[in-house]
Amino acid sequence: MTDERLTRDPGGPPAPRETRWTWLLLVPLIGTLIPWIYNTRDPELFGVPFFYWYQMVWIPVSVLVTVTVYRTTRRERPR
């Protein structure tokens, strides 16, 4: 364990690379919070209207987004 990272201004803004990836977190909000784009019956999937399965699809998509941001903004771990 070193204090190197602390001296590297941990309270300051993260590196630009990290900030850019963090914006990805907005994607699930945009995808799910505009019901006008999915408030329709068709296309159905196994008899389930688009409204329902579209929103369910966003669950794995949001996981992908969060995992991506987690990996790209992760700081090097000590040890």
Add this chain to the structure above:
Amino acid sequence: MIPFASVNGVELAIVIFLFGLVTVLGFVAARWRRAKALDSLDEWGLGGRNFGSWITWFLLGGDLYTAYTFVAVPALLFGVGALGFFAVPYTIIVYPMVFLVAPRLWSVSHRHGYVTPADFIRGRFGSGSLALMIAITGIVATMPYIALQLVGIEAVLKAMGILGEWPIIIAFGVLAAYTYQSGLRAPALIAFVKDSLIYLVVIVAVIYIPTQLGGFDDIFAAADKKFAASEPPADGVLLGNAAVLGYSTLAFGSALALFLYPHSITGVLAARSRDTIKRNMAALPAYSVMLGLLALLGYMAIAAGIEPVVSDGEPDPNTIVPLLFDDMFPDWFAGIAFGAIAIGALVPAAIMSIAAANLWTRNVYKEYLNRDATPAQEARSSKLASLVVKAGAVIVILLLDPQFSIDLQLIGGVIIVQTLPAIVFGLYSRFFHAWGLLAGWAVGLLAGLYMLYDTPNATTGKAHFGGPQYALSNFGFDTKITVYTGLIALLANIVVGVVVTLALRAAKRPYGTDETEASDYVVEAGEPGVEPLPATPVEEERIER
């Protein structure tokens, strides 16, 4: 009404067995990941602040997806249709947002030993009154939420044909006893059982029940038929035009509120590291898959021709999921499903009562009654408060109309989101003056309460507290569009907070002392100032690395 008139012996035996199992676990939990002593809030109230990824996942999942959610969300789809599905976008968007905010709260809380969100407010803004208001808001919002867990158990009991009040008293009495003894370790351990059972039941239900009902085509056709025949045109399998904005604002506002609830923050602060929280924000949506599938059970109940149990002359829509299970499953599996829902009520009820008790101890008892309280005295105060909180919830449910708890919980969601400017903005900036935040909080609270009071419900004929959707026509707009009440109130809150802060800055009013510094918000476990607690065991989970 004769209790046990039509109680199924197999179902009852399995429910009692499962309840007995978690009771044993609850008491054994005191020895699990054992600390030298449980007599501090870090141990009793936060489980040693040492839960790894798996435990945190089960704990937060068990905490956020409550028994009431399991019965109320399908009941909402059963009653009004598409609007009830808001729970899915709500629980999708909450995690990306919390991913950003919660690690900062974790870091600053660990460096300064904060146990509650109000502790953080006290340290950040140097204002005892703002901290007290945040604490009281948290307690008031949590209490009805605990009472609603009892509504979840009641729904199961009603579906089983048990109509007495004593089973609930026994269940909560036992829950209170092991929470008193084991603290947060009890719900953490029981959550493993609860979530495993719930996953099992949901997976079986969504595979098996549709095959019995002729597939999703027939299920949605039956729902269509019901909504087409019903009186209020606001329901349906798709959203009405006027409800679209209400749907997305309800999802967004509920997501903002979720992690401001004290019990969510308790779950976050009990995690071992920032990294644990971030991993969990990626893993918790698994529960949302389950919730989405569960929601569709509401339509399956329509297709299966389920009629809610009528008690005291009123149909109780919360009984439809238990009734559907009763109807579709063999007795033994229905028993497991009922047990899962009932246990699902105990985990969040325990965590909520611990969170409310910690707020009481840290921000009222230690702040105003006993400033020199030792850690042991704090733990004792919290233990006793957790008993009082649970007793209060039982009394509320037994003496008052359950509808009253549902109204209170509606109010709870609207008022807890009023703590957002102080907590969330506070984690990023010192722009706001404590008095500005107080003024905004007061305005948001009053505006929210007034709007809720001013909302009638056309379906049930209630004149007040008819739901969390406020019609924009109240503001003079010529439209039928509605918006989530909590979000409107939050907007008023933020505007007032900014204006008052700017005025105080212009008048050069001094700010309170900020005991935190920028680096406090990003430190990870193991770094200077965030050493593990001395009394905790060094059990490594393989999953951690």
